[in-house]
Amino acid sequence: MKILRKPGFWLPIMLVLLLGLWPVMTDNAANREVVNSILVSVALASSLNILLGYTGYVSFGHIVFFGFGAYTGFYLMSEQGWPIYAAMIMAGLVPAVLAYLLGSAILRLRGAYFALATIGINEAARAFVKNFDPLGGSVGMQLNFQIYNDYGGAAQALWLTYYLLLGVTIVILIVSYLVRFSKFGLGLMAIRENEDAAEVMGVVAPSAKTRAYVISAFFPGIVGLLFFFKNATILPGDAFRLHLSIETIVMVMLGGAGTVLGPVLGGAGYQRLRGTLLVTPLFRNVQLVVAGVLLLTIILFIPAGVVGWLRYHVRGLRRVLE
Amino acid sequence: MFDILIPSLVDGLLLGFVYGIAAMGLSLIWGVMNVINLAHGPIIALGMFGIYLAFTILGLNPYLALVLVAFAGLVLGILIYYVAVNRVIDAPHLSSLLATFSVNMIIIGIGTAIFTVSPYNVDFTLGAVDIGPIRLLWTRVAAALAAVIVTGLLYLFLFRTRTGKNIRAVANNRTAAELMGIPSSRVLALSFGIGTMLAAIAGGLIATFFPFTILAGGGYELRSFVIVVLGGLGNPLGALVGGLILGSLEGIIPVFMQTSWVPVIEFVLFVFIILVRPSGLLGSRV
């Protein structure tokens, strides 16, 4: 395999792996929680990047797949007694199917109309789930703590979800790299740059876009299930939180849209910054302000993100930072 | 059933006028510069707190205070334009979306630090009048009336003044307007200012009859999206009509099903219209 010799392939994976092993080495649950939230961000940002960064479609409501996957898996586990592994597969497949159905309709929209439609879908989904009693309505669902016994008790179950999340994140990075450096990915980037010209050159844009949408919807659902399984409770407001959607876009932009490494750095950086601001007394009340100013600075002055900026300004890094 | 339906519909319609102005601000900014202002909600909330502060601290009449709030909204908008939007006005959509979103974060952050997220209300009433089964709160009637006046003034400004004509010229074709010597960035800044001014006015009016928090603008921002799409992106009068449609839906739906279904219907309708008729029910631009 040629890609196994590419530094651009290994770098993001090694970074995530090293970070992921730190709590294991220190055997520290507090460290695990820190890394857990970083992995959620990295996984969500990298999934979104396949649509946003490679294809150029700005989904503002991408969190709808996180929410739907989480609800699907959570329901199967708590109401139907499914094991977590099977529930994870469904938590990915159901949003992917949803994305396929939605995609053929909304991916015809360009630019801001697409962004608005995705916001609308997320808000409609949240409002619907709030009213939908089989999924617990507005009070959501709780896991019976007994369920953790199937996985060796609560403490063990938390470690298990952590390992699963780490595994899923690495799989996403591999998929992201493979897409980025495939013929399919070249077609997506052609669409991103100029969809009409891409079609004239033979890129079958409708099906390529839909496939990208489906891939980028598959993983957030699994991440969602792991996230809410760990919390043992799921609420419509948490599962379909529009703000998280937009934060995910921020992470992608921060690190560099359209690169494999960008969402890793962006997700980790944003999450870390948020964590630091929240625990620093000086900034706790104004953490949003600091984050907002930082975001604005990046948008205005470094629109290509950290990785994009480095690739542009340091020639030697181009082979390493993909 | 009409005993419930009619009053509920009237309430919804009156509220719809105010929704209309909020959406008009969003629509104007979109129409002139193709920017979706994600700081719209927080500015609506600032309008609410503006009225609150003027009323409780300065003891001003809320409607008098509205003039101050409007002016502050205008200035704030122009400031936001030059700080956050001007630089990315020609960049891809994502940049301006995120730039305005960062302004959203900054305002919410400062607002939360000052006001926390607990609810406030403006302790002000004008009484009510009963007409048959309908009980009209005068604050709501006044808000609707103010909304109509503001719309009228906006149209006079856009169609009767030189500056207004410049705004429409820039909205139509910025490059051509620049070639004709219209200072486009000043026009854009002013348009952005007027857009946020409308949001602040809407917030101020809502504060005269509903309690609110610093986060309350979010819901109205989402409603504004729905309304703008109903009325046609970039069509201010369409926004008023869209506001009335949304207001009456909010009046009618709760009579037939639980209030919590209202947003489901609103957003499904929203997505449906974007897909089927992205130019809105009324179409056309500024």
Added chain:
Amino acid sequence: MILEIHDVSKNFGGLQALSDVSLSVPEGEILGLIGPNGAGKTTLFNVINGVYPPTNGRVFFQSKEVTAKKPYHLAKMGLARTHQIVQPLEELTVRENVMVGACFGKEDHGLGSARELAEEVLDFVGLGERKDQMAASLNVAQKKRLELARALAARPTLLLLDEVLAGLNPSEISAMIETVAEIREQGITIIMIEHVMHAVMNVSERVVVLDYGRLISEGTPEEVSHDPKVIEAYLGDPKLAEEIASGGQQGGGL
């Protein structure tokens, strides 16, 4: 016939951009398409390659009906085109731009062979040294060549060239004309829209003239340049009319 167009009309709102245009192009021909500004030339290209469906009429490519097929269907069948207003994929490298043509065009190359083909084509159009640059960094003449390279990498049987000479200086024009002649020698059928009259009159075997969306004249460059209807169509532009009338003989650019 590689391309047949039967009674094609296209309306935009109230504007009749094309009315009842019929045209046949035999394999291997190089056909010039001329006409005053706004005559509907680019619209005809857009109808042929599926950017818009025609309001009326039918289009056949390689004897298969392609009316209202999408641009990517036609691309895969072997139709490639350049744009009057260049449309580079700006944030991709020059090589990647051309690889898109190779990967998604008629021959459906994989990335590896697309890369080789792209380099070959880039050398052919004279952009070989710029292959690692971002497409956005090219100048207009280079972007025109990039358009051409992308189209050629698709290995088309029919190539639509939309004003590849516009905006080029005289030496760039003669270089481009040479390239077009070489493409022709590879057996690719070409239809070219052109305003640079001496060029189109010299290169084309046959010329068709559009005016107000109608096909008003058709024949050898010689015949067309003496057609009174053509002279009349260009009356608004006497200099150009003169150039047409003297078309075949002058040809200083070559």
